Amino acid sequence: MPYVNIRVTKEGVTAEQKKALIAGTTELLERVLGKPSLSTFVVIDEVETDNWGWQGTTMTEIRKEQAKQAK
Template identity: 70%
Template sequence: MPYVHIRVTEEGVTAEHKRLLIEGTTELLQRVLNKPPASTFVVIEEVPTDNWGVGGETITAVRKRERG
């Protein structure tokens, strides 16, 4: 029973994006590992950009700097 946990930042991930991620992940596990879709669990977690860091700073700070 595969369990896949996808974490993304809260930056406009739509219900359609999530649907496609779940569908695509399930199909990949079926194709590559022959796992049945009925027993494949995919969880998408959206993380606030203040709670995600890279290079010693939050994604909030990175995005603010990128936007100028």
């Protein structure tokens, strides 16, 4: 019984995008590993950008800097 946990930053991921992630992940496990879709579970966690860090900085700060640079 495959269990896949996808974590993304909480930045407007739509219901349609989540549906595509779940369907695509399920299809991939079926195609590559032969796992039936009935036994596959996919969970998507959305993490606040203050709780996601990279290179010692929160994604909130990284996004702010990216927005400044885009202007």
